[in-house]
Amino acid sequence: MSSHVPADLKYAKSHEWLRLEGDHATVGITDHAQHELTDVVFVELPAVGRKIKAGEACAVVESVKTASDIYSPVTGEVIEANQAVVTNPALANSDPYGTGWFFKVKLANAAEAAGLLSPAQYSAQIG
Amino acid sequence: MLKRTPLFAVHQKLGARLVEFGGWEMPVQYSSIMDEHLAVRRAAGLFDISHMGEVRVSGPAALGFLNRTLTNDLRKLAPCHGQYTLMCNERGGVIDDLYAYRLAQDDFLLIINASRIEPDTAWLRRQFQAANPGNGDRFENVSDALGAVALQGPRAVEFIDECFPAITAGPTGVKRASELKKNQIGIFTFAGHSVYVARTGYTGEDGFEIIAATEIIAAIWERLMSAGHAHCLQPAGLGARDTLRTEACFPLYGHELDEETTLIEAGLGFFVALDKGEFIGRTVLADQKANGVAKKCVAFKMTEKSAPPRPGYPIWSSGSAAAPIGKVVSGTQSPTLGIGIGLGYVIPEFAKPDTMIGIEIRGRRSSAVVVQKPFYRKAN
Incomplete structure (x- = not known):
């Protein structure tokens, strides 16, 4: 089953996506990740105002079977957390790039996102 | 491999x-x-x-040997009937839980856990030899x-x-x-x-x-x-x-059961026939049945929105206590009930249904309540 990898996003090796909008970005988990996790039953997000570093575990996704850490793809400050996905964790499965987004972050260094994977590189990784 | x-x-x-x-x-x-x-x-x-593993035991010595090694009473089984039973060490700790079928009067089939095939067959073989088997008695590990x-x-x-x-x-x-x-x-x-x-x-x-x-x-x-x-x-x-x-609150070896936990602590006393005569673990099990245990396996469900409970999470009392009162051994989001459920061992004063407890999930406590087992029972 091939996963959807939108062309307008950047990706982390640990299966998060990042949508750049000026000096801030939206973060969520990829279609491949939600497919691997299956049936997301609980999402725990970082508090607004929390400073996070690239590669830092800052959210948790729980499926029926197990808990998985979600890592921030970039360094910055959390400016918004998606309460809709907290209330209805299944959005992470049904709409991972849309209403199932996790949090928004104000980037400490806008150039950092350039070091993330391109859609082609991420597609190759999940082959 | x-x-x-x-x-x-x-x-x-x-x-x-x-x-x-x-x-x-x-x-x-x-x-x-x-x-x-x-x-x-x-x-x-x-x-x-x-x-899963299978062991076949047959011959005139089979019934006596198995009834001395397993906790339930095989004499109650007519041919073509089976029973849930357990195998204990001398301390009453559980070596495995299993199904024993009586295929014919002197012919038994045991279904044992995959992860326990080696310790089980080693233990069973030792007990079989101790029962002085004759030429007509057979013990076979037929798992493969x-x-x-x-x-x-x-x-x-x-x-x-x-x-x-x-x-x-x-x-x-x-x-x-x-x-x-x-x-x-x-x-x-x-x-x-x-x-x-x-x-x-x-x-x-x-x-x-x-x-x-x-x-x-x-x-x-x-x-x-x-x-x-x-x-x-x-x-x-x-x-x-x-x-x-x-x-269904069925135990899984390695979670609810291990060699340091007795089946009385696990709440499986129904499957021990203390009246059948001597069997391995009987002394400890009879004592615990009469005098109580230090920990009990309970079922609990979360009473607030939280991450699902998982094995290893500490269990706390609802009041202020310096130390946890127990530990989760199985936990998941219940697909039938739509809430977090689990099984855990707690000290006995917290084992009664309706007792409020706290489950520590990543450093934060979420409230839960002890419930009657099982969480789910099929309609008849």
Whole structure:
């Protein structure tokens, strides 16, 4: 089953996506990740105002079977957390790039996102 | 190198996600745990349980040896009946939990956990030798020769007879697999082989477990899948097997049971026959039954929105206490109830239903309540 990898996003090796909008970005988990996790039953997000570093575990996704850490793809400050996905964790499965987004972050260094994977590189990784 | 069951190629073809379990490479899920769990509750699911071990014991010494080694009373079984039982060490700690079938007067089949085949057979062999077996007595680990599948769910009974039409031996009066009562076992002919069909399972639903030679397991799987197609049968993996058994509060070795925990502590006193005479572990078990235990296995459910409880999470009292009162041993999001549920060991004063407790999840406590077991019971 091939996963959807939108062309307008950047990706982390640990299966998060990042949508750049000026000096801030939206973060969520990829279609491949939600497919691997299956049936997301609980999402725990970082508090607004929390400073996070690239590669830092800052959210948790729980499926029926197990808990998985979600890592921030970039360094910055959390400016918004998606309460809709907290209330209805299944959005992470049904709409991972849309209403199932996790949090928004104000980037400490806008150039950092350039070091993330391109859609082609991420597609190759999940082959 | 992980071991593979005779159904490995079937799982691959079905696109199963494979994981290590007890030294075996097993399917954890095909579609999703939630989907497979609900299929078993509403219709039917088919599980590969070929990793489980089988031991055959026969001869005049068999009954005496087994009744001294297992906790339940095999004398209560008529031929073609089985019982849930346990095997304890001298401390009353559990070596394994198992099913014992009496195939004939002096002929027994034991179904043991995959991860326990080696310690179990070593222990059983030692007890067998201690029973001074004669020429007519046999003890055989037949785990490699036999495989098994579990057909579980309310609709299993609708098509089991199509798959196993020819009974050769069974409980008195039973002509078809669908007529087997709970815990009964019959012998059927399939592709020229003898096959055991038992009305047992590990899901809390009605269903059958089919035990047969490894070379015909794949043919049995295909036969059941094609007969079950019109009855909404789905393949189901170990993930759903675990959530189903957790809702039914059936213990899983390595979680609720281990060699340092007694079956009285585990709440399985019903399966120990203290009145049958001497057996291994009896002294400790009788003492605990009379005088109480230091920890008890309880079922609890979360009473607020939280992450699902998981094995290892500390359990706290609802008041202020310096130390936890216990530990979670099984936990998941219940697909049937839609809430977090779990099993854990607590000190006895917190074991009564309706006792409020706290589960520590990643450093934060969420409230939960002790409930009567099980979480789920099928409608009769």
